[in-house]
Amino acid sequence: MTAMLFKNGKIVSGSKTQKGDLRVVGEKIAEVGKELEPRPGEEVYNLEGCYLLPGIIDSHTHFSLEARGAVSDDDPHAGGVSALWGGVTTVIDYADFLPEKPIGEGIEKRKRVFSQCPVDYHFHLVLNKHFTTDRLPELEELVSMGITSLKLFTTYPEVGYMLKENLWPDILKKCKKIGLLVTVHAEDNSIVEDKTESYRKAGLLDFKYHSRHRPAESEVEAVKWLRGMVEKTGCPIYIVHISTSGAWEVLAEARDRGLPMLGETTPHYLLLDENLFNYPRAAKNMMTPPLRRGADQECLWKGLAGGSIDVVATDHCAFTEERKLTAENALEVLPGIPGVETLLPLTYSYGVEGNRFSVQRMVQVLSENPAKIFGLYPHKGSLEIGSDADLVVYDPRPQWVLKDEDLHSEAGYSPFSGLEIKGKVKLTMLRGEVKVRDGVFTGKASGGRLLKGRR
Numbered sequence: 314m315t316a317m318l319f320k321n322g323k324i325v326s327g328s329k330t331q332k333g334d335l336r337v338v339g340e341k342i343a344e345v346g347k348e349l350e351p352r353p354g355e356e357v358y359n360l361e362g363c364y365l366l367p368g369i370i371d372s373h374t375h376f377s378l379e380a381r382g383a384v385s386d387d388d389p390h391a392g393g394v395s396a397l398w399g400g401v402t403t404v405i406d407y408a409d410f411l412p413e414k415p416i417g418e419g420i421e422k423r424k425r426v427f428s429q430c431p432v433d434y435h436f437h438l439v440l441n442k443h444f445t446t447d448r449l450p451e452l453e454e455l456v457s458m459g460i461t462s463l464k465l466f467t468t469y470p471e472v473g474y475m476l477k478e479n480l481w482p483d484i485l486k487k488c489k490k491i492g493l494l495v496t497v498h499a500e501d502n503s504i505v506e507d508k509t510e511s512y513r514k515a516g517l518l519d520f521k522y523h524s525r526h527r528p529a530e531s532e533v534e535a536v537k538w539l540r541g542m543v544e545k546t547g548c549p550i551y552i553v554h555i556s557t558s559g560a561w562e563v564l565a566e567a568r569d570r571g572l573p574m575l576g577e578t579t580p581h582y583l584l585l586d587e588n589l590f591n592y593p594r595a596a597k598n599m600m601t602p603p604l605r606r607g608a609d610q611e612c613l614w615k616g617l618a619g620g621s622i623d624v625v626a627t628d629h630c631a632f633t634e635e636r637k638l639t640a641e642n643a644l645e646v647l648p649g650i651p652g653v654e655t656l657l658p659l660t661y662s663y664g665v666e667g668n669r670f671s672v673q674r675m676v677q678v679l680s681e682n683p684a685k686i687f688g689l690y691p692h693k694g695s696l697e698i699g700s701d702a703d704l705v706v707y708d709p710r711p712q713w714v715l716k717d718e719d720l721h722s723e724a725g726y727s728p729f730s731g732l733e734i735k736g737k738v739k740l741t742m743l744r745g746e747v748k749v750r751d752g753v754f755t756g757k758a759s760g761g762r763l764l765k766g767r768r
């Protein structure tokens with residue numbers, strides 16, 4: 314059983330920052346305070362100069378995603394190992410609604426896929442085009458299984474995700490009633506189809522047109538439409554991967570009026586822009602929604618700092634460069650990039666060291682908020698006594714330049730390579746087990762658990 318005393322650190326949770334010590338006994342945090350005395354048999358870890366943070370929660374990953382006749386290259390084992398290197402101890406991934414089966418079977422199926430995952434995990438259930446309103450009562454079973462959220466799409470008819478417009482009000486009313494959170498991929502599909510079609514006719518399908526095929530206004534219009542749905546039904550909606558200033562403005566305005574709308578953005582919309590699609594081998598850096606303009610990035614940072622965007626997650630969906638580059642044009646690319654391992658270092662380097670927000674705010678958007686929003690708090694996202702001992706020791710002093718070979722995803726590359734990083738994960742602990750320490754993977758490369766949530 315783990316007995317470990319972290320001493321003399323800056324202990325940062327979403328609610329407070331204190332200098333002091335933290336004791337772990339078994340899988341839990343046992344004590345937090347000043348000048349705690351070591352006990353016999355206990356390992357003492359000197360935190361001098363480092364932050365001690367709650368384990369990071371990536372609330373948007375796609376490990377072994379099956380879509381477009383392909384499976385993404387990081388399975389839950391590889392993705393989870395990569396996560397731990399980056400201080401991520403919990404991921405929230407996706408399960409599908411299976412039309413021929415009871416609703417819980419979608420979760421069970423993914424649980425089997427995750428059996429070798431080394432981080433804890435939870436699932437959003439995707440209600441795809443097969444969902445019909447006679448299945449609505451079954452959503453209550455999800456709640457009793459500990460599932461706290463759904464994922465709905467306003468686009469992607471080609472992969473069967475897009476949900477017909479007339480189903481939305483009934484689903485949202487039901488979710489409001491039973492406390493399921495609705496997360497949404499927001500792009501107006503008719504705008505995407507019209508634009509893509511006109512670019513196709515003009516022969517403009519090169520990678521550099523990706524952001525034109527799926528323009529900013531498609532996201533803005535979808536978020537406006539969703540705002541109307543929230544007004545009509547009162548059901549809270551969480552918009553995933555917000556990429557544009559326009560969508561953020563709609564969200565911020567809705568929140569000012571007290572509407573229950575939540576927002577997530579990702580490191581790639583904060584740090585990369587559409588110019589990347591002009592470079593050779595652009596396909597490897599493509600995801601959907603596309604990268605936007607530099608001006609959008611500043612608005613998203615502002616939203617995070619000011620509180621109108623709640624979460625930074627990654628949308629981690631890794632494919633090798635080789636597989637990405639087989640595409641001949643923007644419409645053929647397998648969309649998605651790796652990200653889980655770089656979530657904390659990038660948010661720290663450009664959020665905290667970039668003077669955009671405090672370390673405490675970073676802990677809110679990377680750990681406390683996702684834990685609260687998806688019903689995992691205070692087991693996760695907290696440094697209170699009795700919380701799971703999911704911990705990250707982050708040393709802010711090393712300065713380095715990110716390189717592909719530093720990372721552990723099966724993708725083998727990172728779109729963020731070349732960026733300067735401040736700080737390094739020195740230790741990652743999951744429920745009392747040290748998984749990564751000083752550049753060595755020391756823990757079991759399995760052992761993650763399916764988490765039950767309650768909202």
Ligand SMILES: [Zn+2]
Nearest residue numbers: 373374375628
């Ligand atoms: Zn996604």
